[in-house]
Amino acid sequence: MLIPAHAAGAGLARVFFGKKINPPKGRHWAYTQENIDKLIAQNKIELTSNGTPSIRHYLEDTKGAAVQSIWTDVIPLNPVATERTGYDTQKPEALLERIIKCSSNEGDFVADFFSGSGTTLAVAEKLNRRWIGCELGKVGIQVTRARLVESEAKPFLIENIGNYQREMIYLTGGRIYEMQNLILKLYGATPRDKMSGLGVRKAVDTPLTPPPLYQEGLGVCEGKGVCEELVYVGYPDRPVTAGKAEELALQAQKLDGRGYKRLVILGWDYEYNYQQSLEARKKALKDKLEVEIISRDIPPDIYDYLKKAKTDEDIEALSEKVKFYERPYLKMNEPKVKDLKNDKVEISLSIKRYVLMDIPVSQTSKKGQEDYAALMKIAKDNFAVLIDYWAIDWDYDGFTFKSQWQAFRGNGKKAKTVTTEAKEILDKKSRAIAVRVVDIFGNDAGAVIEIS
Template structure:
């Protein structure tokens, strides 16, 4: 149990000033006593020397070790100065994080590093793998890194992911892989029996978009429809998968071939998107393809209101996809034979404010920012100048509030120069996260 003192005095109950630490094991386990012990002559609570202990008479045994004796109930007990005491199962010596503590990240449930330091030292060895599946502010991983442990951490909340990445960058941890996993739309759909009774979800989405389905005799694939009175083809992607470059290619091919082709435009409606979707949009921009976002709260609205009510209300809005635009990389070979890569952001396109849970006043402000200074919405961006197409290894990064690259705490810098060993050609990958947690990725082929 971790006991601490903090502000706040309840009026109708006892003050809750402790957290319970659960300890469990499967098969063999590690328990390092040195990680859970303290010097006998040091107070666990205040850290000061215990005067009562030092007042006891010192004695020296045949090996030169200092010990002291205590008589209790007629028995004499011998205690050595250099023999640590195992901590009790209630810890009083670790304070909660104070308001002005430099390790404070602003994350509500953040724990002090000293607490995780003790837990990790006690229950693992150097080189072991430490996992925290409710990462929060990233304290477990940050401390594991300092103690020479490998680590995996995750959190369902996007704010937690942002806080953790900033923390790891400031700590200058070893290179780490950030991976977005899980499909929340798919989970919501399959866990809701009422939604599954709605019928074919693609047909529902087509109807809410204002499109008509093809008859089975016309097109067997029920993901396709069309906008009445136009030659606009509509394709609804499944909540079971990410909308990727392959999805966009399939839509473009359908535009050219479905029912004889001759469609003016194809519109792709997707739930969740691969990081590189913006590159597919750029690649097929001359094919008259448009990618729109199905509202993330649509499944919830369908569950609460039903299809007919949503059709009548006309409140479902499909919005443009957010994506990053990066200028072509400029390469110069300097006098040392190195490649100097000038990399800069050009634009950031955010999905409609209607798709973000803000009140009307804040949506209006956001719309102004999108029009006047869209790059100010970038919270964090990073670069892998030698991307292998699989694992992203960040070589350079910047984020808002970081003043190492400039003196402005409210904006990222939007350009940088990297010095790299010369290569005839390379792939440069740029990743960005906006203030709402949406992620974008751009891969650029660069010839030097």
């Protein structure tokens, strides 16, 4: 903006741009000749249309007033806001934009250790900041991941390391093996002496009909009645790997001189591509593995139950409330590769099957039972209704999953299901393609496809 260069009171002429100019009648120039020369050198003096010198005043030249601690000009999210995710404590992006802009520069790190729906991370991404987010809730992680993928964020990595649970155990004077034994008991298993993390559970044999793909051809315990299964509880600070599962299964075949037909793994987290890697390991074995492997997730709120499990009576009562859901299974069709001109290929991928072994819907009420039955029927007819979104990294490096393609389900009860097919034109070369599927309950499954 331009402001007058003169003030009240008569005064003498000054030199502007090599020419003497008198101030308006009854006014004087507000600057000495020395300061006028400096302002001209800084390109801060301009002649108006009538030839009167004026000062160019920029916003940064104004100190302004400090922002107060109460902000009333940021409008709360309304029910139909386009940025709304449905997360209860979601904050407006405008609020985080102001905070991030006034406290960081482009390229700086922004950290939110209670990231919730990921508003801080989404805004930091838009403002070209690097970011780190932490969240315990599975729903929050799911919402944040979908939000970042939908906004076409740069590649990011999700680490689920469980250190919070481990630290809480240590802080309360507990030990990992004590925690493992408690979880075994909550699952209904009896811990084994001198074998940390292992227990035995008597289970009623209830094979699935039809069996999931990865169990085809395997016996299920004794085929009927009650059987004993070997149960393993993983460590909270590391994922269960396919190699560990294979090692446990081979051990289960010979343990106690008679072996076990079923191995149940309770894990805090599993390595990426766990199920596919396990299948490959089983096929590579010289002798057929005669152990059914069931992999289940330890619920994220398990620590709340561990705090309450003081006596055997407590454990027995709590064991009916703790749910260890079986991990979903993803099966991809063989990719289709079509040669094109200029060393290009068109690669088509499609999901063959997505199986959710356990649907986390409470069946303690009649309505819950009806909802469960209805969802099971729908899922049986069309597995795509279970998928919230899925993403593809067309050039997977074996470490960082980059969401280069994604498909989402719609919103609302009558929303369309996601497409189960994807196509991309790529350079003709050998590559690994990674797929990640997230279902409507927050579970995820992955697969890696090799193209030679």
